[in-house]
Amino acid sequence: MDPIIAHLRTALTLFFALDGFIFAGWVARIPAIKAQTGASTGDLGLALLGVSAGAVATMMITGRLCQRYGHQSVTVAAAVLMSLSVALPARTHSTLALGLVLLVFGAGYGGLNVAMNSAAVDLVAALRRPVMPSFHAAFSLGGMLGAGLGGLVAGHLSAATQLSVLTVVGLVLTGFAGRALLAHPVPQRPREQPPASGTRPRPHQVREPMHGADVLRGAGGSRQRGEPxxxxxxxxxxxxxxxxxxxxxxxxxxxxxxxxxxxxxxxxxxxxxxxxxxxxxxxxxxxxxxxxxxxxxxxxxxxxxxxxxxxxxxxxxxxxxxxxxxxxxxxxxxxxxxxxxxxxxxxxxxxxxxxxxxxxxxxxxxxxxxxxxxxxxxxxxxxxxxxxxxxxxxxxxxxxxxxxxxxxxxxxxxxxxx
Incomplete structure (x- = not known):
């Protein structure tokens, strides 16, 4: 494997693991945040919608940001935002304030998910192997580690201390992995286009299987001949x-x-x-x-x-x-x-x-x-x-x-x- 591609894959894997780790660490302290803010179950549910609202709203614009500034830059920026904002819920004392800071946290979470997955798509194409599940496995492993550690330290550290530690860990890992991610651009390929409706490619139009599936080839790289x-x-x-x-x-x-x-x-x-x-x-x-x-x-x-x-x-x-x-x-x-x-x-x-x-x-x-x-x-x-x-x-x-x-x-x- 090309050493540059290997470094990029390692860096991107760390971002997926960090995403799961920080999110799970936050979830583990929700009961403490509920007691701190004095929120009822219903009020807490409304406040938690802030994560969802922030994530969905940001996901809708992150694609355009990636096209303008690049997947890798947006990945690093979103990871910084998520790392900084995870400490904010422990500083709130009302459900309104909690909901507002969770909008910011959700924005970081949603932006990071779209940006790092976009970078992963191009890296999968460069590797010519279907390694996307390995990135999501890193997310799952990070989540399991974050939840486990969160449960272990919940009785020893305050929510403010634990979430601040998550901020520090997040910023350190973002600096380490982001440096490698930004050092080299991920090789990109032309976007694939589906075949014309009701048609299947003739044998001469396809390459050998690339990770279990073929891509069209021909004039313009990916467009079915004669198709607008x-x-x-x-x-x-x-x-x-x-x-x-x-x-x-x-x-x-x-x-x-x-x-x-x-x-x-x-x-x-x-x-x-x-x-x-x-x-x-x-x-x-x-x-x-x-x-x-x-x-x-x-x-x-x-x-x-x-x-x-x-x-x-x-x-x-x-x-x-x-x-x-x-x-x-x-x-x-x-x-x-x-x-x-x-x-x-x-x-x-x-x-x-x-x-x-x-x-x-x-x-x-x-x-x-x-x-x-x-x-x-x-x-x-x-x-x-x-x-x-x-x-x-x-x-x-x-x-x-x-x-x-x-x-x-x-x-x-x-x-x-x-």
């Missing part, structure tokens, strides 16, 4: 929305299990609180394992097959997790769900970025984040109408929908990868 550029661009944008919908289906399940998995184990299956708390940990651990092995999986199956297999696996796992009559079968179901969902989001983000660049990453990320936001309240409403186990089956339904979308659009998404 505007029509190709419209199709590319529609396909980005398709990948965004797939990302939404994945993130819906992740958000639902994070908020409702433990309650299902405790309330519906009478699990011990410690076992109930382990439910999401099992899901997160297998998701991390799935992402660590994602590159090998993609090289073997290709992207479309990986999407279909992942969605089908997650659907089966969640049906078991939601409807199983015993605790251990439920935990096995959660584990299978984590393996199934592991690589769907990284694939969707990478493909959206390959089609239209940072704007594609921003669109797909916004879809995905919307799914994570919609999942928990949707589960709550359905549980009120029916039962929590029935509500959790919607995770299986959306995973199956993601698999069906990937299969139905397989020729348009990746002409020779189906």
């Amino acid at each position: 550029g505007k029509a190709a661009a419209r199709r590319a944008r529609r396909l980005v929305s398709v990948f965004g919908l797939i990302a939404l289906c994945t993130a819906y399940g992740e958000g639902a299990l994070a908020d409702w998995g433990a309650l299902h184990l405790k309330q519906d299956l009478n699990a011990h609180p410690g076992i109930a708390a382990a439910g999401y940990s099992v899901f997160a651990a297998t998701m991390t394992i799935g992402r660590l092995t994602g590159t090998a999986l993609l090289e073997r199956l290709g992207q479309t097959r990986a999407l279909v297999a992942g969605g089908a696996t997650a659907a089966a796992g969640m049906l078991l997790g939601a409807l199983a009559p015993t605790i251990w079968l439920t935990l096995i179901g959660f584990a299978i769900t984590g393996l199934g969902l592991a690589n769907i989001f990284p694939i969707a983000i990478e493909r959206a970025g390959a089609l239209t660049g940072p704007s594609g990453v921003a669109t797909a990320s916004t879809f995905g984040y919307g799914g994570m936001l919609c999942g928990p309240p949707a589960i709550g409403f359905i549980a009120d109408w029916y039962t929590l186990p029935i509500a959790l089956t919607t995770v299986a339904l959306l995973a199956a929908i993601a698999a069906a979308i990937a299969y139905a659009t397989r020729h348009a998404l990746r002409p020779t990868d189906g």
Whole structure:
């Protein structure tokens, strides 16, 4: 591997890990912040929407910022903003102030996610290997480390001290990784365009498989011969929305299990609180394992097959997790769900970025984040109408929908990868 590419990959991996580490560290101190501000549960919920609002609003403009200033510069700037702003919630004493500072924190979080994923898309193209899951595995590992350390020190450090430490760690790592990231530009390739509607490429139009999937070749590098550029661009944008919908289906399940998995184990299956708390940990651990092995999986199956297999696996796992009559079968179901969902989001983000660049990453990320936001309240409403186990089956339904979308659009998404 080219040493420059290797350094860039290491630096970018550190940014993904830092993102997960800081966010999880903040989440671990939410109870302390709630007590500090004197917020009711409802008021805290409204304040926490500040993170979501700031993230979604920033994701919508970060794509344009990346196109103007470059992925790497925006990645470093967003990481600095996120690192500085994570200390602010511990300095507030009202829910209004908390909501306002969380808008800033959410802006850093949303901007970093779009910018570093955009940089990762170009690095994946330069490496000519499907390594996107490894970046998201770093995010998962950083989140597990941040949550674990946050829980360990919660009884020894105040929220203000712990979040200030996160700021220092974030700035130091940003300085270290950012220096390497800014030293060399990530090699970029021309954006891919989908084939004309209802057509498939002839054999002479494709290269050898590149990470399990082919790209079109010909006049202009990526445009189907005789196809108007505007029509190709419209199709590319529609396909980005398709990948965004797939990302939404994945993130819906992740958000639902994070908020409702433990309650299902405790309330519906009478699990011990410690076992109930382990439910999401099992899901997160297998998701991390799935992402660590994602590159090998993609090289073997290709992207479309990986999407279909992942969605089908997650659907089966969640049906078991939601409807199983015993605790251990439920935990096995959660584990299978984590393996199934592991690589769907990284694939969707990478493909959206390959089609239209940072704007594609921003669109797909916004879809995905919307799914994570919609999942928990949707589960709550359905549980009120029916039962929590029935509500959790919607995770299986959306995973199956993601698999069906990937299969139905397989020729348009990746002409020779189906």
